[in-house]
Amino acid sequence: MSRTHVETSVNGEPAEFLCQPSETLLDALRNQLGLTGTKEGCGTGDCGACSVMLDGQLVPACLVLAPEVEGRSVETIEGIARGEKLHPLQRKFLEHAALQCGICTPGFIVAAKALLEKNPSPTEAQARYYLAGNLCRCTGYDKIIRAVLDAGAEMRGESA
Amino acid sequence: MSERKFKYVGTRPIRHDGLDKVTGRAEFGADQEMPGMLWGAILRSPHAHARIRQIDASKALAAPGVKAAVTGADMPKVPHRWMGGAEGGMDFGDVAENCLAREKALYHGHAVAAVAAATQQQAQDALALIQVDYEVLEPVLDVERALAPGAPILDPELEPMGHGALPAKPTNVATCVGFRGGDLAQGFREAEVVVERSFRTPMVHQGYIEPHACIARTGEDGKILIWCSTQGAFMVQMMSAMALGLDPNLIKVIPSEIGGGFGGKTTIYLEPVAIELSRRAGGRPVKLVMTREEVFRATGPTSGTSIRIKLGAKRDGRLVAGQARLVYEAGAYRGSPVGPGAMTVFGSYKIPHFEIEGLDVLVNKPKVAAYRAPGAPMANFAMESLMDELARELRIDPIELRLLNAVSEGCKAPYGPRYGPIGLVESLRAAKEHPHYKAPLGKNQGRGIAAGFWFNAGLQSSAVVSVNMDGSAVVRTGNPDIGGSRASMAIMAAEELGIPVERIRPMVGDTESVGYCDLTGGSRTTFATGMAVIEAARDVVRQLRERAAKIWSCSVDDVKWEDGMAIPLNAAAEKNKPLPLIALTVQMGATGGPIVGRASLTAPAAGPGFAVHLCDLEVDPETGRSEVRRYTAIQDAGKAVHPGYVEGQMQGGAAQGIGWALNEEYVWDAEGVVQNPGFLDYRMPVASDLPMVDTVIIEVANPTHPYGVRGVGETPIVPPLAAVANAMRDATGVRFEQLPLSPPAVLAALEARG
16 A cells, blocks of 8 residues: 655654555654654543644544644644743643653643643633543542643743 | 651652653553564454354465464463462463453453554454354343353353352352351341342443553563563563463563553453464564553453342441342453452441352453452442441431441451551541531532542562662662652652652662562552562661761761761760761772662551542432532541652542442443443543542551551542442432432432432
C-alpha cells in the first residue's frame, strides 16, 4: 500500500512523516515522530489521554487521521514547557500532587491549557465541565481541579 | 514511638518522577520500542463458552509481513498449582490458559491465537485469516445458573477447595470458605430485632487508563528480556516462567512506568504470548499492546456478587448475631476474592454469634483479578446497607449505632486474630464531629454514612540505599511507583539520613538490580518497602558513624547521627566538631570505601486501616439521575508520610467507589457477549460528576512500623458503595439492594414507590 507524505508543524517546528492513509494522528505522533507523551487510553475519543491542539483547537489525536494535519499546526505535551521553564499548569500539577500514576496527566495539561486560553478565570464548575472529556482513575479529580484553578489564578497575576 | 518529632515525614515535597510525568517524558508500557521490533496482535473468542476443535493459522502465517503465529496448542500444558499472594492467590495452570486458551474458550474475549508482523496493521489484518473451529456451548452467565442442577460445567476436572462440605465433582463451585464464632441459634434467640436482606453487585472493571502493554525479546542464549507495565516485575518474571515451563532466571523484567493498576496489573496476560512469538520470529522483539476493548473483555475485572445477610440486635442497638452468605463470580477460573469478602463482612463490629459462608463460583466471564481491597467493597455494601436499616429500625443515629458496636484494640476479628491499635472509633468520632454531618440537607437530598476497612499486606521487600561522594543518596527498591511511592521512599530515607528529600534519588529497579520484592499491592509499598528503606538507611547511618569514629579515633558509641551530621559525644566531643554527611562522603575512599546500606525483610502483619465516609446525594425525581453534592472521607493512615498522596488515595478510592455505586457495570447479552467494552458505555466518573472530596487523616500509630505507618491505598474504596446507597435511601425512602444506582434503576424504583 502506498504511503502518504505529510508535512506539518509540530510544537512550532516543521515536521514530516510517511503514513498509511488510515493511520491516526496519535499513531503518527507516537510511532513516526517519537512523541510518546501523547497517550492512548481508548482509541475512541472517550478518555482524553491523547489530547492535542490542532490549529488552536483541542482534539483527541486518536480521532484525527494523520494525513489531515498536512499544512496545519499541532501542539503536544512536549511543546508546553518553554525550554527549562515549566508552564504554570505543569508546576501546579506537581505542587498540588495532582497526579498519581501520571498516564492521564499530559492530556489533562493540554486540555487545561486550552481551557485557560479560552477562559482565563473559569469557575470550578466550568473547569469540571471543560475537562469532563479527560478521564482520571486515580485522583478523583479534586487535586487536578485545584491545580488548574490555581494555575489560572497565577497566570492572571493573582497570587494564591 | 508515636512521640517522635519528624522533620521530613508529613511534609509534601514534589515527587521525584513528577517532572517526567508533566512533560510527557515518562515512559509507560506502550512508549518503548526496540530495533527490529515486530507488532503482535491477539485473536479473541467471539463466544462466551465454546470448545476449540481446531485452529489453523497457516493462512495468517503466509500473509504479508507476518513472522510468527501461536496458539494454545503450541504452549506447554502447565499443571494446576495454587499459590497465595499479595492480593489473593492464583493457579499457574489457570493463568497460563488465560493467556492463551487450550481446549475451551471460556469467555467472550478469551485469547485463542496470536500473530506477530512487521506492522501493527499487518498483524491486525492477519487475525482475520486464522481459522478457528468452535463448538459453541451454553454459557453460564450468573451464579444462580452456575449452581443450578444440570448447569453446564465450565471445567469437569475442577476440584473444589476450602472448608466444610464441598460439593461433588463436577461442579462450578471452585472454593468454599467459612468462619463461625459463638452459637448462631443462641444469638438469634437473644435478638430483639432482626433485619435481613439480599444484595447484588455487578461485575466492574478497575478502569486504569493505561492498557496492558509489553515487549518481549528472546536471545540466542535462551535469555529473555521483558519490558512491561506491571505492579510487580518479579511477579511477571516468575509467572511468565511458569507459563512457559522455563527457569525464571532466564527472564529479566524491566518495569515501565505504570499507568494505573488498582490490582489489575498483579497478574500476566501478554508476556508469555509475546515471548513465544519472539522465539518463533527468530528472536525479534515483539510488542503487544491491548486496545481498550481488549482490556474490558479480557482483563481485570472484579466479581459480580450475590450476598445475603441477617443481623440480630438488642433494642439498644448491640449486635448479637450475624449470618452472611456471599456468592462471588470467579469468572472463568478459580479465584474470586470471596475469601477477603467473608473475612471483612463482619470485621468492623463486635458480633458474639456469627456464621459466614462464601462461595467462589465459575461463570463464563473474564477471570477476575485483584481490584483495590479485593472482595471487601461488595461485602461492605451489603453489611453497611443493613446497618443503616438497623439504625432506622431502632431509630438510633447511624454513627452511634456503629460506635456502640465498633471493634477496637483487643477485639477478636471474625477471621481469627485480635486487632492491635486501630482507628475505627476515632474515625467514627471524627465523622460525628465533622461539619458535614451537621450541615442541613436540601430538597431531594439525602445523607449516607458507611465505615469499612482493609487488612493491608506486609510481605517481602528489599531496598538499597547508597550515598554519593557529594553527600546525596540513591534509594532503590523493586516496587513500581503507582501513585507517588518514590516520594514516600525518599521522605523516609531523608528522615533517617537527615538530608533534604531533594538530595535523594529514589528509583525502581528491575529484576536484576535489586533484591526480591513482592509486588506493589495490598497497600504494602509505603508500609513494608518503606520499612526496608528505613532499615537500609539506618545501615548507612551505622557505617557513617563508624567512619566518623575512625576519623576521630574514638568508639562508634561516641558518635551519634543527628540532622545529617555525625556528632561526637563524651571525650570525642572535646576535640572534634560535628561532621556533616558530605564531609564523610568526600573521604569515603580513604576511610573504608563506598557506603551502601541494604535491607531485606518479611514485614509483619500490617495493621488494618479503617475509614468512615459521608456522602450527600441529590436525586432528580424526574430522571432518576443523582449527583454527589458533598463527600467526606475520614481514614486512619497510622502516619501520613506524604499527606498529599494519602489524600489522593482517599479521594481516588472514593471516586472509584462512587462510580461503582452509581453507574459502572458490565452489560452482557444472553450469549455472554459484552455489550459495553469501552469508556463511552462503561461509565466511569468524570470531573463534572464529582464535587471536591474532603479528607480527614486520622493517625493512630501502627506499632509494627517504625514511624507508625499503615497502608492507605485500598481502604478508601471499601465504604463508598454503602455510603452512596445509604444516601440514596435517605433521599428517596427506597432501599436499593442492587448496584449500580443508575438513572434507569432509580427511576424505576421511584415509579414503583409512587
